[in-house]
Amino acid sequence: MNRETLLARLLPELPDGRILDVHIGLYWTAVVAEVDGAVRCGLSATMGRETHRSTNAPAVTSAGHLTELSARQLADYIHSPHSLEISVGMAAINALLPPRPDLWVDLHSKEVLARLGAGKTVVMVGHFPYVPELRPQVGRLLVLELNPKDDHDLPAETAPQVIPQADVLAVTAMTLLNRTFDDLLALRQPGVPMIIVGPSTPLSTVLFDAGAVVLSGAVVENPPAVLRGLKEGATFHQLRRMGVRLVSMTSNPALIAGLR
Numbered sequence: 001m002n003r004e005t006l007l008a009r010l011l012p013e014l015p016d017g018r019i020l021d022v023h024i025g026l027y028w029t030a031v032v033a034e035v036d037g038a039v040r041c042g043l044s045a046t047m048g049r050e051t052h053r054s055t056n057a058p059a060v061t062s063a064g065h066l067t068e069l070s071a072r073q074l075a076d077y078i079h080s081p082h083s084l085e086i087s088v089g090m091a092a093i094n095a096l097l098p099p100r101p102d103l104w105v106d107l108h109s110k111e112v113l114a115r116l117g118a119g120k121t122v123v124m125v126g127h128f129p130y131v132p133e134l135r136p137q138v139g140r141l142l143v144l145e146l147n148p149k150d151d152h153d154l155p156a157e158t159a160p161q162v163i164p165q166a167d168v169l170a171v172t173a174m175t176l177l178n179r180t181f182d183d184l185l186a187l188r189q190p191g192v193p194m195i196i197v198g199p200s201t202p203l204s205t206v207l208f209d210a211g212a213v214v215l216s217g218a219v220v221e222n223p224p225a226v227l228r229g230l231k232e233g234a235t236f237h238q239l240r241r242m243g244v245r246l247v248s249m250t251s252n253p254a255l256i257a258g259l260r
Contacts, residue, residue: 048083
């Protein structure tokens with residue numbers, strides 16, 4: 001299932017709601033929506049901050065009027081040609097997805113990867129902060145990064161040579177935002193388990209049909225505190241302390257049994 005097919009299945013399943021607030025922060029974008037009387041907050045990484053700096057072209061065409069749109073209209077921004085609007089669309093999707101406490105477990109993606117990658121080759125698309133801790137816990141860790149963070153990172157353009165080596169593939173949810181997901185997925189060997197990682201990850205079982213076996217994302221449990229931090233430039237590490245819960249869900253409970 002490619003990205004567009006995934007979204008074509010995901011978007012129609014979302015409930016509609018009233019947009020209460022939209023915040024496009026330095027690092028994270030948040031959408032707050034009221035759905036069936038409940039207030040929900042969804043997060044997404046903020047993309048494209050530099051794109052419009054030297055031009056007069058609007059980064060968000062309806063800036064100042066986003067709360068006048070329905071929640072479903074805002075979620076459709078995921079199809080936008082503008083990076084910041086894509087971030088808004090993903091945050092809206094994550095705000096509208098029905099909570100699944102029956103499927104969520106309090107489990108960090110680092111623990112999942114350490115379990116699945118023991119003695120195996122793990123390929124990670126995107127350099128996550130816990131890479132140094134994870135490296136000695138798996139057989140071999142290969143990290144593909146658009147902007148290499150250390151001497152171990154491999155350039156993103158080496159993906160065609162690196163991803164086929166994976167016994168376990170971890171893909172940042174940023175690939176759904178920057179539209180590289182399909183190309184990366186096509187490089188995976190058949191049957192290799194894939195984990196989608198990061199606060200932007202839509203916690204929807206639809207992604208299991210796209211080949212994921214574990215989704216490791218985030219749930220905002222204290223929207224007022226998180227929004228205040230986001231507006232003041234908080235990093236995700238800071239937002240976690242303000243009221244963001246890391247959770248994982250899986251299509252195969254045996255994969256994470258004993259890790260809860």
